[in-house]
Every structure is written in C-alpha cells, then in structure tokens.
Amino acid sequence: MHFASTRIITADVARLADFYERVTGVRANRYTEDFAELVTDSATLAIGSTRTVPMFAPDSAEPAANRSVIIEFFVEDVDSAHRDLSGYVEEFVKEPTTMPWGNRALLFRDPDGNLVNLFTPVTPEAIERFAR
Template identity: 65%
Template sequence: MNFVSIRVITGDVARLVAFYERVTGLKAAWANDDFAELGTPNATLAIASTRTVPLFAPGSARPAENHSVITEFLVDDVDAVHQNLTEYVTESVTDLVAEPTTMPWGNRSLLLRDPDGNLINFFTPVTRQAKEKYAAMG
C-alpha cells in the first residue's frame, strides 16, 4: 500500500487553492473548476468542490468541519516559512495557531488554519533522530 493523497472538500475551490499555492509555493494542476491538486514528491493535496461529493458518496463530506486532521508539510526551515507567512496569515482569514515550537519528538512546527479552518503543520526536523527519519523525503 502507498499513501498518495488527502482530499479537502470545500465550498470555494479557487480560494482554497490560491491559499495553498501561496503558503506552499506549489502550483496547482487543475482538472476542472471543481478539482485541483498540489503535488509533492511523496503525496498530493487534492482540493475538491462540494459538487464532487455526490459523485462518490452523497452526504459523506462537508466543508469546513474538520476538527481532527492536520495536514503536514516538511520544509527546509520552518522559521523562514513563519517569517514569510506572518503578514499573509495576519491579513487573510486564517488563524495562526502556534508559532514555531520545537516538539518533544524532534520537529520544529508551525501550526495554522487554512481559510476553511483546517489545521496545517509546517515542520522542520531539528534533532538528529528526526533528521534521520526524514532524510529521504527532504
């Protein structure tokens, strides 16, 4: 098995895609107005309209109701990401949840919310063990 993507359902695909393009520096590949993907070497973040839900499972997903999933991005320097995003996050509808903090498991993490309220963690491994764990993904 290979984990390949996570899909976020939203009421405003263009807004959410623009946000993720800005905060990740990635360019989305659009399939149509209802579906876009931001790909990385290890996984893809798919963003889909509420209009896509009835196609695979009517009523199964609702936008802006996530309170348990954190989408995570491995970055070279989380403090630089924080500095670059501070003005943007403050001006946007997002919420800066936690400034860069070193976690007990060895990652330095920045936690914020996207425009739909979904949690995002940008992190950089800082301990030897964490760096070794993520060395192949860097």
C-alpha cells in the same frame, strides 16, 4: 497498496488552491473549477468542491467541518516559512515551537479552518528519521 493523496472538500476550490500554492510554493493543477491538485515529490493534496461529493456518496463530506486531521508539510526552515506567511495566514494556532520528538513546528488554519502543520526536523534523531 500505495497512498495516493489527501482530499479537502471545500465550497471554494480556487480560494483554497490559491492558499496552498502560497503556503507550499507548488503550483496547483486545476483540472476543472471543481477539482485541483498540488503534487509534490512525496504526496498529493487534492481539493474538490462540494459539487463532487454526490459523485461519491451524497452528504458524506462537509466543508469546513474538520476538527481531527492535520495536513503536514516538511519545509527546509519553519521559522522562515512563518515569517513569509505572517500577514497572509489569518490564524496561527501555535508559533514555531520545538516539539519533544525533535521537529520544529508551526501550526495554523487554512481559510476553511483545517489545521496545517509546517515542520523542520531539528534534532539529530529527527533529522535522521527524515533523511531519505
């Protein structure tokens, strides 16, 4: 099995694709007005419109209703990313903080309210864990 992507369902694909382009620095592949992907070396973030949900199973996904998933991105410098996103991100949930497992993390919400975590390993153990 190969993990392929995480998909966010939204009422506004263009807005969310623009947001994640700004956050990640990765240009979205916009295949239709209903579907876009941000492809990185390690994962793909797919963004689909509510119009795509019936193709899978009617009423199976609802935009802006998530309260249990955090979308995470490894960044070189979380403090720099925080400075770059200040004034752009509307809701920072947690300012950059060093977590007990050795990552310095920044938590905020995307325009649909989904949690996003940017993190940088900072302890020797965490740095070793992410060395690939």
